[in-house]
Amino acid sequence: xxASKRLLIIGGLALGxxxxxxxxxxxxxIEHQTLDQIGSSLTSGFTFAAQRHLPEAHAALAASAQGTYxxxxxxxxxxxxxxxxxxxxxxxxxxxxVGFGERLRFILALGLFVGAVTFxxxxxxxxxxxxxxxxxxxxxxxxxxxxxxxxxxxxxxxxSDP
Amino acid sequence: xxxRAQAVKGSAANFIPDRASxxxxxxxxxxxxxxxxxxxxxxxxxxIFAVFVLNQNGARISESxxxxxxxxxxxxxxxxxRAFQNIGxxxxxxxxxxxxxxxxxxxxxxxxxxxxxxxVVVLSEIAxxxxxxxxxxxxxxLPVGVFxxxxxxxxxxxxxxxxxxxxxxxxxGLFVFVAGIGxxxxxxxxxxxxxxxxxxxxxxxxxxxxxCALLTGGALLVLIGxxxxxxxxxxxxxxxEAKDQALVSAMAIGAASNQPVIAAQAxxxxxxxxVAQAVNIAVHSHIIEFGILAxxxxxxxxxxxxSERWKRIWAVLLLLGSFILPFFxxxxxxxxxxxxxxxxxxxxxxxxxxxxxxxxxxxxxxRLDAADEVAR
Numbered sequence: 356x357x358a359s360k361r362l363l364i365i366g367g368l369a370l371g372x373x374x375x376x377x378x379x380x381x382x383x384x385i386e387h388q389t390l391d392q393i394g395s396s397l398t399s400g401f402t403f404a405a406q407r408h409l410p411e412a413h414a415a416l417a418a419s420a421q422g423t424y425x426x427x428x429x430x431x432x433x434x435x436x437x438x439x440x441x442x443x444x445x446x447x448x449x450x451x452x453v454g455f456g457e458r459l460r461f462i463l464a465l466g467l468f469v470g471a472v473t474f475x476x477x478x479x480x481x482x483x484x485x486x487x488x489x490x491x492x493x494x495x496x497x498x499x500x501x502x503x504x505x506x507x508x509x510x511x512x513x514x515s516d517p
Numbered sequence: 518x519x520x521r522a523q524a525v526k527g528s529a530a531n532f533i534p535d536r537a538s539x540x541x542x543x544x545x546x547x548x549x550x551x552x553x554x555x556x557x558x559x560x561x562x563x564x565i566f567a568v569f570v571l572n573q574n575g576a577r578i579s580e581s582x583x584x585x586x587x588x589x590x591x592x593x594x595x596x597x598x599r600a601f602q603n604i605g606x607x608x609x610x611x612x613x614x615x616x617x618x619x620x621x622x623x624x625x626x627x628x629x630x631x632x633x634x635x636x637v638v639v640l641s642e643i644a645x646x647x648x649x650x651x652x653x654x655x656x657x658x659l660p661v662g663v664f665x666x667x668x669x670x671x672x673x674x675x676x677x678x679x680x681x682x683x684x685x686x687x688x689x690g691l692f693v694f695v696a697g698i699g700x701x702x703x704x705x706x707x708x709x710x711x712x713x714x715x716x717x718x719x720x721x722x723x724x725x726x727x728x729c730a731l732l733t734g735g736a737l738l739v740l741i742g743x744x745x746x747x748x749x750x751x752x753x754x755x756x757x758e759a760k761d762q763a764l765v766s767a768m769a770i771g772a773a774s775n776q777p778v779i780a781a782q783a784x785x786x787x788x789x790x791x792v793a794q795a796v797n798i799a800v801h802s803h804i805i806e807f808g809i810l811a812x813x814x815x816x817x818x819x820x821x822x823x824s825e826r827w828k829r830i831w832a833v834l835l836l837l838g839s840f841i842l843p844f845f846x847x848x849x850x851x852x853x854x855x856x857x858x859x860x861x862x863x864x865x866x867x868x869x870x871x872x873x874x875x876x877x878x879x880x881x882x883x884r885l886d887a888a889d890e891v892a893r
Binding site: 394397400401402404405416417420423424427438441442444493494497505507508511512 | 585588589591592593594596597598600601605626627630633724728729732733736737739740743744746747750751758761762765766769770772773774805809812813815816
């Protein structure tokens with residue numbers, strides 16, 4: 356097994372195990388509490404509005420929106436890590452069919468792996484900071500994946516028999 | 518134009534798997550056939566769900582939000598509580614069906630990936646077969662259990678918060694987990710062993726057009742999915758979240774401030790926003806999943822015992838459907854039900870192509886087994 360293929364398959368398996376571990380921890384310790392908080396804040400917001408307690412209603416609805424913001428990114432990070440791990444393993448299985456030299460194939464594999472780690476990490480870090488850093492990490496990671504995937508698609512097309 | 522027999526013979530010039538790599542009732546066959554059947558079942562269920570449940574359920578959630586807004590205007594706290602209880606039930610109904618659809622297809626992909634790995638799983642064939650059946654049993658039990666959660670509820674359950682359907686769904690998850698551990702142990706033994714030769718990578722040998730088209734098309738579909746996701750996240754996600762919060766506030770505060778027109782308009786806009794968000798998420802996830810499916814099927818083309826002409830037809834049909842479905846789901850925002858109907862046709866094309874390829878795999882099994890009978 357050459358280095359590019361090994362990087363994708365072993366990297367994909369490692370990323371998948373990490374994502375499953377994160378998902379398990381998240382489901383047991385965070386998800387239900389977050390969902391309860393979102394639901395109860397939303398209900399409280401409307402209940403306060405019905406009682407004409409408008410400042411409290413605003414605060415409860417804002418808390419619900421903040422909870423949703425965090426929840427969406429946590430689930431996105433988990434889902435993207437798992438999905439990208441699967442993509443890395445599948446591409447790893449097919450990587451001999453990319454019609455480039457091993458050096459370029461390794462660069463593409465490295466781009467895919469680094470992007471698959473950093474893009475969801477940036478999304479997850481957005482729950483801690485709304486600054487530029489996490490956004491940059493997510494954008495750079497997704498750009499790496501997009502560029503590498505374009506290279507892989509070109510490599511598959513190049514390897515076809517007429 | 519070559520005859521059918523010549524085409525089949527010609528296809529053998531590249532690679533035709535032998536019986537040793539695809540033994541009768543072996544783990545690999547079980548995973549390949551089970552995986553494709555799971556994906557087919559998941560897709561057909563998804564189509565039924567989209568046509569008969571999704572839109573109706575969305576309309577009822579909207580009605581419940583309207584009821585909550587009216588209860589706020591009337592100062593009726595009990596009414597608010599009842600409306601949100603209804604919303605919770607509708608969301609559970611939708612969520613369990615989406616989960617069943619997603620898990621069935623996800624397990625189908627996993628089964629195909631495990632089939633790819635079988636040559637490097639160092640276990641006895643009996644153990645591998647048992648793991649394959651355990652995996653498939655869990656892959657059926659989990660989505661069926663999740664689907665039934667909404668209908669069974671807590672009836673006759675020994676637990677306060679978990680019903681029988683959840684218990685069986687969790688049991689299915691446990692089956693899959695145990696099978697996964699077993700497969701991982703087999704892989705670990707392969708990695709540790711110095712006596713096992715490197716497994717022949719038979720999938721690398723097939724460079725026919727059908728296989729390469731599926732690999733290239735699959736990679737392009739995943740690429741398009743990523744470009745769409747990046748565009749949506751970059752230009753719409755934050756604005757959509759801010760609008761979501763503003764509209765929910767306008768519904769509640771508008772109703773409380775005796776401004777029913779503002780509250781009604783906010784509810785109307787909120788419905789549209791929810792549809793737009795759901796459509797964009799569906800486009801992103803479907804196009805990437807179809808891309809991964811195409812890559813996996815590109816690798817399995819050596820096992821599809823059909824002439825290259827038919828393999829090309831199924832490959833083109835699958836890629837066409839994989840593009841039509843997400844594209845026309847996206848166009849639903851502009852063209853409504855017409856686009857939804859065309860998207861369903863795209864899904865049907867993928868289902869037909871999968872059936873076609875499955876037929877080829879079953880023919881391959883028949884051919885291998887018949888050759889074995891003759892040899893005996």
